[in-house]
Amino acid sequence: MMWRVGTVVALHDETPTARTITLQVVDWPSHVAGQHVDVRLTAPDGYSAVRSYSLASAPNAEGRVELTVERLPDGEVSPYLTQELAVGERLELRGPIGGWFVWRSRQTEPIQLIAGGSGIVPLMGMIRSRAAAGGTVYKGHPEGLAATAWPHRRICYRRDDLVFQANPDLLRVRSHIIRRKCCCPACRLREPP
Amino acid sequence: MGTVSRGFFGRRTVADVKLPPGQYLTTDFPVLSAGPTPKIALEKWEFTVDDGTNVLRRWNWKSFRELPTENITADLHCVTRWSKLGTHWEGVSLDTILGEIESDAEYAVVRSYGDYTTNLPLADLRNKQAWIAFRFDDEDLAPEHGGPARLLIPHLYLWKSAKWVRGIRLMHEDQPGFWESLGYHDYGDPWREQRYSGDE
Numbered sequence: 179m180m181w182r183v184g185t186v187v188a189l190h191d192e193t194p195t196a197r198t199i200t201l202q203v204v205d206w207p208s209h210v211a212g213q214h215v216d217v218r219l220t221a222p223d224g225y226s227a228v229r230s231y232s233l234a235s236a237p238n239a240e241g242r243v244e245l246t247v248e249r250l251p252d253g254e255v256s257p258y259l260t261q262e263l264a265v266g267e268r269l270e271l272r273g274p275i276g277g278w279f280v281w282r283s284r285q286t287e288p289i290q291l292i293a294g295g296s297g298i299v300p301l302m303g304m305i306r307s308r309a310a311a312g313g314t315v316y317k318g319h320p321e322g323l324a325a326t327a328w329p330h331r332r333i334c335y336r337r338d339d340l341v342f343q344a345n346p347d348l349l350r351v352r353s354h355i356i357r358r359k360c361c362c363p364a365c366r367l368r369e370p371p
Numbered sequence: 372m373g374t375v376s377r378g379f380f381g382r383r384t385v386a387d388v389k390l391p392p393g394q395y396l397t398t399d400f401p402v403l404s405a406g407p408t409p410k411i412a413l414e415k416w417e418f419t420v421d422d423g424t425n426v427l428r429r430w431n432w433k434s435f436r437e438l439p440t441e442n443i444t445a446d447l448h449c450v451t452r453w454s455k456l457g458t459h460w461e462g463v464s465l466d467t468i469l470g471e472i473e474s475d476a477e478y479a480v481v482r483s484y485g486d487y488t489t490n491l492p493l494a495d496l497r498n499k500q501a502w503i504a505f506r507f508d509d510e511d512l513a514p515e516h517g518g519p520a521r522l523l524i525p526h527l528y529l530w531k532s533a534k535w536v537r538g539i540r541l542m543h544e545d546q547p548g549f550w551e552s553l554g555y556h557d558y559g560d561p562w563r564e565q566r567y568s569g570d571e
Contacts, residue, residue, distance in 0.1 A: 179567050179569050179570065181373060183374055218373060219376040219379045219381070220373050220374060220375050220376055220379070221375070221376070221379050221380050221381045222375055222380075225380075225381045225383065226373070226381070227381050227382075227395075228393050228452065229452065230451060230452065254381060254382045254395070258376065258378070258379050262377075262378045262379065263376075267376075267377060268374045269374070269376070270373050270374050275554060275567060276553065276554060277552075277553035277554045278405055278549075278550075278553045279405075
């Protein structure tokens with residue numbers, strides 16, 4: 179599987195510890211929601227470190243790839259990706275990887291999504307794929323999102339609020355398990371701020 | 372060298388620890404499963420070797436536990452990039468399991484409760500490099516780590532060490548297992564970094 183180079187076109191802090199990195203990748207073969215990529219960082223002396231990150235973006239034809247990375251306090255790669263990386267810089271990645279934990283647009287059955295912490299990232303890829311496929315396609319089959327989050331480890335994707343407000347059939351929260359009031363778009367829909 | 376990441380210097384592994392390429396050391400024991408953990412009562416547990424047509428050998432838990440066991444110290448390398456060194460297991464060697472079986476099969480599919488499968492060349496199961504393990508760190512193997520018993524084949528990536536094993540099917544042709552059908556490498560040697568299908 180070949181390494182590709184993506185250019186960072188946008189950075190967005192989802193939470194104090196999680197950042198979404200938007201990459202423009204030439205000849206990206208597209209992906210299926212739920213898949214991940216390997217990201218490789220290389221130091222000036224040639225030392226490199228590779229980690230896997232879930233794709234947060236829906237498949238698209240524009241070669242645009244979004245990763246949401248949670249910073250681990252003792253991490254080697256995630257602190258760089260969430261604190262050092264700047265717009266305009268280049269990042270090596272390969273993928274998409276994984277053919278099991280995926281959602282394909284032909285799958286129209288209702289689904290229940292349950293995540294903890296940064297585990298919400300691949301699920302957002304699935305929800306965004308459903309939104310992109312057209313909310314009415316799945317009318318009557320709203321998926322559920324149960325987000326388990328910690329006060330300091332919650333990824334909210336507030337920017338998706340408008341998408342969900344425009345597609346009320348797309349997403350329905352069946353349950354959520356949190357320690358404090360949740361800020362995810364699904365919960366915000368149910369309890370407007 | 373690929374694209375240099377400006378401002379990245381990395382955190383090198385301690386020099387005396389030798390890991391396969393692309394792996395990092397953990398002292399934890401992460402759990403990754405593709406489905407729910409099956410509940411297997413010992414009185415219903417069985418382990419078979421078959422050739423696709425006939426069952427060649429069959430053990431229940433009692434007869435399996437009467438087989439001679441070995442203590443194993445092994446390094447584990449998961450394709451998700453963590454490695455855990457010097458783990459302690461007790462298990463039955465596959466040389467014991469396969470010892471009396473005559474077959475000209477060259478491949479095997481290891482089958483699990485919960486329908487997980489993984490494929491291997493039969494030669495990799497022989498010659499003191501694979502076990503059916505049932506104790507970890509002097510305790511019965513926990514269900515989340517594959518209990519009552521799992522395959523332990525530490526010279527390959529850990530997805531080959533199938534949890535909750537129930538049998539081995541001897542094959543004349545190689546047939547990809549669960550992950551091998553979903554983009555992962557057919558053989559999975561961590562020292563040659565055979566992670567994904569298409570890796571050399």
